[in-house]
Amino acid sequence: MTALQASGLHKSYRRGRERVHALRGVGIEVHPGETVALLGRSGSGKTTLLNCLLGWETPDAGEVRVPGVEAPEQAPWTTVAVVPQRFGLLEELTLADNVALPARLAGQPDPLAAAHGALEAVRLGHLSSRLPEEVSLGEQQRTALARALVVRPSFLVADEPTGRLDEELTAHVLATLREQCAAWGTGVLLASHDPAVIASADRLVRLHDGAVVAAA
Numbered sequence: 001m002t003a004l005q006a007s008g009l010h011k012s013y014r015r016g017r018e019r020v021h022a023l024r025g026v027g028i029e030v031h032p033g034e035t036v037a038l039l040g041r042s043g044s045g046k047t048t049l050l051n052c053l054l055g056w057e058t059p060d061a062g063e064v065r066v067p068g069v070e071a072p073e074q075a076p077w078t079t080v081a082v083v084p085q086r087f088g089l090l091e092e093l094t095l096a097d098n099v100a101l102p103a104r105l106a107g108q109p110d111p112l113a114a115a116h117g118a119l120e121a122v123r124l125g126h127l128s129s130r131l132p133e134e135v136s137l138g139e140q141q142r143t144a145l146a147r148a149l150v151v152r153p154s155f156l157v158a159d160e161p162t163g164r165l166d167e168e169l170t171a172h173v174l175a176t177l178r179e180q181c182a183a184w185g186t187g188v189l190l191a192s193h194d195p196a197v198i199a200s201a202d203r204l205v206r207l208h209d210g211a212v213v214a215a216a
Contacts, residue, residue: 002067004053004080004155004187005029009062011048011210022048023059024210030155030187035178037198038191040207046191047085049207050159053189054082067154077102081148083158087140089132089147095119095139096128099147106151118146121176123169138164145173149180155187162194174200 011023022045030036040046051057053064055073066072068079081102082088089098096115103111119125122142132140141164148156156177162170174196181188190197198204206214 002065003029003031004067004189005065006049006053007063007065009049009052009059009064011045011052011057011059021210023052023062025062026207026210026212028053028189028205028212030189032154032185032187033182034202035181035188035190035200036203036205037201038189038205038207039193039198041193044207045210046207047159048210050157050189050191054080054157076106077148078106078151078153080155080157081151081153083141083144083148083156083161085159085163087132087144089140089143091132094129094131095124095135095143098132098143099150102147103150108151111150114150115146118150119143121149121180122146122173136164138166138169141165142169142173145177149177152180152184153186155189156181157189159191160193161190162192162197167196170194170196 007027009023009026012019012021026049038046052059064072066075069075099118100111100115103114108114116128119128122145124142127135145161178200205212
């Protein structure tokens with residue numbers, strides 16, 4: 001499996017009379033089985049970069065390469081799964097049914113059983129029959145993570161995946177994420193300010209003013 005890659009990405013927006021340069025020639029890659037932390041203050045370009053990698057926004061210049069597809073927006077959940085900052089849970093579905101949805105779309109033989117297993121892994125098995133509005137924001141965030149993990153994707157992209165979790169749950173979620181993704185060979189890209197995420201990563205990529213200023 002080749003890497004999830006972007007090279008030479010430029011993206012700008014018009015804000016009144018001003019043109020804001022969100023990305024300035026950004027390049028990044030995530031290899032199978034590794035965890036990369038994407039760092040940077042608000043306004044540094046992190047979310048714009050993730051949106052371009054996922055095909056949710058089109059860069060003004062540069063290239064995004066996702067293994068097995070011609071364009072990032074064509075990638076199935078089994079190739080690139082997402083934990084968005086706003087979670088994206090369907091309000092009319094239970095937590096279990098939300099998590100099962102990508103498994104159903106992927107044609108897994110028992111998607112509901114897979115969903116229950118993914119929820120158990122993030123300590124939410126006891127809440128599987130509840131609706132999103134009946135649980136806390138932290139529990140919704142873990143549900144979104146379980147939904148991304150349920151199909152064992154080739155790559156996982158997450159925007160602030162521990163932002164609603166306390167220290168203990170953050171440690172558990174990161175340990176689960178590392179254990180499962182390392183076992184599956186899943187490449188993980190986490191945009192975060194969380195020191196625990198930074199400490200758990202194999203590599204760090206730091207953005208400032210739309211450009212990569214450090215990578216290690």
